[in-house]
Amino acid sequence: MTTVEESAPAPEPASAPEERPIGYGRLKRKEDPRFVRGKGHYVDDIQLPGMLHGAVLRSPLAHARIVSIDTSAAESHPKVKAVITGAALEGLGLAWMPTLSMDTQAVLATDKVRFQGQEVAFVVAEDHYAARDAVELIDVEYEPLDPVIDARHALDPGAPVIRDDQEGRTDNHIFDWEAGDREATDAVFARADVVVAQDMLYPRVHPAPLETCGCVADMDPVEGKLTLWETTQAPHAHRTLYAMVAGLPEHKIRVVSPDIGGGFGNKVGIYPGYVCAVVGSILTGKPVKWVEDRSENLMSTSFARDYHMHGEIAASRDGRILAVRVNVLADHGAFNGTAQPTKYPAGFFHIFTGSYDIEAAHCKVTGVYTNKAPGGVAYACSFRVTEAVYLVERMVDCLADELGEDPAELRMKNLLRPEQFPYHNKTGWEYDSGDYPATLRKALDVAGYAELRREQAERRARGELMGVGVSFFTETVGAGPRAHMDILGLGMADGCELRIHPTGKAVLRISVQSQGQGHETTFAQIVAEELGIPPEDIEVVHGDTDQTPFGLGTYGSRSTPVSGAAAAVVARKVRDKSRIIAGAMLEISPEDLEWEKGRWFVKGDPGNAKTIPEIALAAHGALELPEGVEGHLEATTVYNPPNLTYPYGAYICVVDVDPGTGVVKVRRFVAVDDCGTRINPTIIEGQVHGGLADGVGMALMEIIAFDEDGNCLSGSFMDYLLPTALEVPAWELDHTVTPSPHHPIGAKGIGESATVGSPPAVVNAVMDAIGVRHADMPLTPGRVWQAMHGGVGAPQ
Amino acid sequence: MQVPAAFEYRRASSVEDALALLETLGEEARVVAGGHSLLPMMKLRLARPEYLIDINDLSDLDYLRVEGGELRVGALTRHRSLLESELVGSHFPIFHDAERVIADPPVRNRGTIGGSLCQADPSEDLSAVCAALRATLVVRGRGGTRAIPMAAFYRGPYETAVGPAEMLVEIRLPLVPHSGSAYEKVERKAGDWAVAAAGAALSLHGGRIGQAGIALAALGAATVNSVRAEQALLGQEPTEQAFAAAGRAAAQDCDPVTDGRGSAEYKRHLADELTRRALRRAADRAAVAALAAGAAGEDG
Numbered sequence A: 001m002t003t004v005e006e007s008a009p010a011p012e013p014a015s016a017p018e019e020r021p022i023g024y025g026r027l028k029r030k031e032d033p034r035f036v037r038g039k040g041h042y043v044d045d046i047q048l049p050g051m052l053h054g055a056v057l058r059s060p061l062a063h064a065r066i067v068s069i070d071t072s073a074a075e076s077h078p079k080v081k082a083v084i085t086g087a088a089l090e091g092l093g094l095a096w097m098p099t100l101s102m103d104t105q106a107v108l109a110t111d112k113v114r115f116q117g118q119e120v121a122f123v124v125a126e127d128h129y130a131a132r133d134a135v136e137l138i139d140v141e142y143e144p145l146d147p148v149i150d151a152r153h154a155l156d157p158g159a160p161v162i163r164d165d166q167e168g169r170t171d172n173h174i175f176d177w178e179a180g181d182r183e184a185t186d187a188v189f190a191r192a193d194v195v196v197a198q199d200m201l202y203p204r205v206h207p208a209p210l211e212t213c214g215c216v217a218d219m220d221p222v223e224g225k226l227t228l229w230e231t232t233q234a235p236h237a238h239r240t241l242y243a244m245v246a247g248l249p250e251h252k253i254r255v256v257s258p259d260i261g262g263g264f265g266n267k268v269g270i271y272p273g274y275v276c277a278v279v280g281s282i283l284t285g286k287p288v289k290w291v292e293d294r295s296e297n298l299m300s301t302s303f304a305r306d307y308h309m310h311g312e313i314a315a316s317r318d319g320r321i322l323a324v325r326v327n328v329l330a331d332h333g334a335f336n337g338t339a340q341p342t343k344y345p346a347g348f349f350h351i352f353t354g355s356y357d358i359e360a361a362h363c364k365v366t367g368v369y370t371n372k373a374p375g376g377v378a379y380a381c382s383f384r385v386t387e388a389v390y391l392v393e394r395m396v397d398c399l400a401d402e403l404g405e406d407p408a409e410l411r412m413k414n415l416l417r418p419e420q421f422p423y424h425n426k427t428g429w430e431y432d433s434g435d436y437p438a439t440l441r442k443a444l445d446v447a448g449y450a451e452l453r454r455e456q457a458e459r460r461a462r463g464e465l466m467g468v469g470v471s472f473f474t475e476t477v478g479a480g481p482r483a484h485m486d487i488l489g490l491g492m493a494d495g496c497e498l499r500i501h502p503t504g505k506a507v508l509r510i511s512v513q514s515q516g517q518g519h520e521t522t523f524a525q526i527v528a529e530e531l532g533i534p535p536e537d538i539e540v541v542h543g544d545t546d547q548t549p550f551g552l553g554t555y556g557s558r559s560t561p562v563s564g565a566a567a568a569v570v571a572r573k574v575r576d577k578s579r580i581i582a583g584a585m586l587e588i589s590p591e592d593l594e595w596e597k598g599r600w601f602v603k604g605d606p607g608n609a610k611t612i613p614e615i616a617l618a619a620h621g622a623l624e625l626p627e628g629v630e631g632h633l634e635a636t637t638v639y640n641p642p643n644l645t646y647p648y649g650a651y652i653c654v655v656d657v658d659p660g661t662g663v664v665k666v667r668r669f670v671a672v673d674d675c676g677t678r679i680n681p682t683i684i685e686g687q688v689h690g691g692l693a694d695g696v697g698m699a700l701m702e703i704i705a706f707d708e709d710g711n712c713l714s715g716s717f718m719d720y721l722l723p724t725a726l727e728v729p730a731w732e733l734d735h736t737v738t739p740s741p742h743h744p745i746g747a748k749g750i751g752e753s754a755t756v757g758s759p760p761a762v763v764n765a766v767m768d769a770i771g772v773r774h775a776d777m778p779l780t781p782g783r784v785w786q787a788m789h790g791g792v793g794a795p796q
Numbered sequence B: 001m002q003v004p005a006a007f008e009y010r011r012a013s014s015v016e017d018a019l020a021l022l023e024t025l026g027e028e029a030r031v032v033a034g035g036h037s038l039l040p041m042m043k044l045r046l047a048r049p050e051y052l053i054d055i056n057d058l059s060d061l062d063y064l065r066v067e068g069g070e071l072r073v074g075a076l077t078r079h080r081s082l083l084e085s086e087l088v089g090s091h092f093p094i095f096h097d098a099e100r101v102i103a104d105p106p107v108r109n110r111g112t113i114g115g116s117l118c119q120a121d122p123s124e125d126l127s128a129v130c131a132a133l134r135a136t137l138v139v140r141g142r143g144g145t146r147a148i149p150m151a152a153f154y155r156g157p158y159e160t161a162v163g164p165a166e167m168l169v170e171i172r173l174p175l176v177p178h179s180g181s182a183y184e185k186v187e188r189k190a191g192d193w194a195v196a197a198a199g200a201a202l203s204l205h206g207g208r209i210g211q212a213g214i215a216l217a218a219l220g221a222a223t224v225n226s227v228r229a230e231q232a233l234l235g236q237e238p239t240e241q242a243f244a245a246a247g248r249a250a251a252q253d254c255d256p257v258t259d260g261r262g263s264a265e266y267k268r269h270l271a272d273e274l275t276r277r278a279l280r281r282a283a284d285r286a287a288v289a290a291l292a293a294g295a296a297g298e299d300g
């Protein structure tokens, strides 16, 4: 059935909203009443007695030597309590900190500044206003150096060396990384009928969460315990890193991630401001709050993408795709701070073989330093899957253009077939399950593809520019098997604890951290499905390291694939135990009991049963338990995923382009997603809606741009454009369901599918409309017009 | 949170009071109307007035009325009032065209026409609208009032003819019979400042163009009006050919720069394209006005 998202969401198989499913189905989010009533509790809402406020002095230059820093005027400001510089941090061994990619990053600059917006000093004052005023009183003398802004010149001989803090370094090269088989790929290319090559840039964009980053650090000098409220997607990872880096004992650190106003990867890493706030609290003996402003967020925190890609695709004359190869130049900014599993410096980019049955593939990725903000986070991209999908889906359209074939038919001809799963691709992934042709067929039906092509031909005859773009994506998410995947040595498995209270209500403690994904609802539904108790009876606790088991947090669509699996497994453990207790209650062997959602009954005697609440009370009561069975009803688990999961989908975008101005109007967008088992369709649709809007934004308007001196030109929402309801159409969603065979509940994750899959659909549609093979994002009116007139577009 | 440098706040109780405050507090005092230009600049610390004189209580500056063959608009009239006024729309549809694409409802609820014109941002849409309509601006100081034509009011980016102890109090728009007006803007998203915009106003007399006003926004023109485009239209029949000539002239008159919104080449093209589009719609509207006047037996 087609779900056309007009006003009310059309019903999906599960129960209507008011029916309150016990388990999977549509259910309004448990967390929403507090959000819609303004009762959410964010980091900036925290007020502690005696709390002080921090502000950061940032570099105005992209590359310069620091000659001197004079803090005396700031220190004599009547409301200032402390001014911290890099020199002061050096004394504590904290002037530099490790990044998530085994590099180092300056907490406060000591020798040089390496990007505009870099942290140079930190002021602690009685209020936020005084802190900001005092920042301006700090006098820094800089000796400007030539910057490296364009990554394509980072490796030029004689290019300024950005990271001269590193012993013996003579260039800006970070890494070379390869996947696939170069020789085999070259051989296929050599004999292919058709080879198409295309350069493309996936520009630097920003996660731009509504809530910027910030923290409140409270070092209790008596207990020696640090409490740190942080905007973090990964509280446990942060705590361990603070312990390892700052030398604070781990049990004396509590990281709390309260309500988070969006993350998208922006809140994975540790920022200098957090470290400075901690130092500020230690120095003053008072809690210190630091919350960055919008410009600071856009200019200094983790960006995403910035991949210069040279793609090539080889095919037979009759349109069989044979091989793909790609060379990437990855701009990592001034410090290599990308968030990726250690073994994968280019993340999971090597899923660029996409959804197609090809013979060979090879990629080489070269990472370089530039004088720009560090990062390169997994911004709603499942570790660079976004770049990979964009590359292959644009290349397929370039091939279709070359062959004069319909892009949907070309894809259909080359998609993996259901019987090929589990499928081992040419770069080392094992795709778990899928029926790709069925999903594409559904998308084409929903869109009315043939009719769209007819309409397009008619409009073209009238001089109107209408375009239809198709993309088919496969993601690899849910990192990951701990044998292969870790971040700074911490394995990517997640813990979970479930406790049933005596009255049958429950508390589930999870290691991942919601930034808006609806964990409090989804995770309760997972347990509800397994135990047959209502989701509203299950409290989901997350985001507090003192309250929850260890795990690596939420990003890369890993919550449901990893932590969701843990929740199902732990609930099954509790169910197994409840069977034993029910057996004791009914004085019957547990083997003679049968499960029906919510109760164990005697085989052949359905009336003779014990419900979970009855069993829970007995487990906490005087009931005599069998040998070796402990009282109470609870369990813990750690889930180490055997493989990643592979959500996929088919997207179709319809655009109209104004021939006189280049303005693009997205008229329709059809998204058919397969995320395996669907826990809460309403939440899934919400995730897809957000991701699609995000994708339209990246395709049409988002870019973090720099001038040649390294000035960031996108430091506010006047310049960094985010799409609104006016830029996007009414989404038309549908789905297929191919459960993951290796996941306890068959769920694959949906958090990033739409962000990953939609940009190529939009770009393909615009190129189709204007009859141009390729133009880089963002397709602002000016760039579209320039592309139509053979230009390269405005320099960014 | 972005916070401004320290400042003192005064709330004016009348225009005279505001002018007196401006005089006594001196150069470091600034009037604040809707605050949608001034406050963002203060938060970025690009502007640091020592005193803010709030004129939002001066409701006698918030009006729209026809008087002496002109539409008179009080300086404190909000974008939203202009957008919602039938009086404005019936005489000057260009205002409704422009207001629909200026910022977003929260900005339009507070932002004022006086603030827009005094801000004199080269991308300000209402500057182009008022220039196309040949507005006269009434500026008041302690010594009296001056009436300044729009062309002399705008002195270049962020500079106007308003003196340090003066305020803009009224905008006067001449009512021209058999006229029509329209505004065309290209933006990267709803509420964005213009990549380029053009406003056109013309009147028809005996099937020919009597008066013509063409004004551009965000196109780096030294003056807001495109004088050459206006001259190209005078006495012509309102044909595609005439509009094309005006469009070409507008493209010559402007001096756009390449930036994140587009290349100079593209923007120059837009000056042409948008001028033509605005003229087509303005001419259609003028024709309808002329027809209606003819039906009512009025003389053009």
Ligand SMILES: Cc1cc2nc3c(=O)[nH]c(=O)nc-3n(C[C@H](O)[C@H](O)[C@H](O)COP(=O)(O)OP(=O)(O)OC[C@H]3O[C@@H](n4cnc5c(N)ncnc54)[C@H](O)[C@@H]3O)c2cc1C
Residues within 6 Å of the ligand: B030, B031, B032, B033, B034, B035, B036, B037, B038, B039, B040, B075, B076, B079, B101, B102, B103, B104, B107, B110, B111, B112, B113, B114, B115, B116, B118, B119, B123, B124, B125, B126, B162, B166, B167, B168, B169, B191, B192, B193, B194
């Ligand atoms: C997000 C956003 C988007 C925007 N988009 C657009 C857009 O697309 N197009 C567009 O044209 N504008 C746009 N604007 C600007 C907006 O229209 C103007 O900021 C606003 O209307 C200016 O009026 P104000 O009353 O807010 O002026 P204020 O900010 O109060 O004042 C601006 C300046 O004018 C002075 N001033 C104000 N009134 C008087 C007076 N009566 N006499 C003398 N001096 C005075 C002030 O001292 C100050 O220097 C946008 C603004 C924002 C915040």
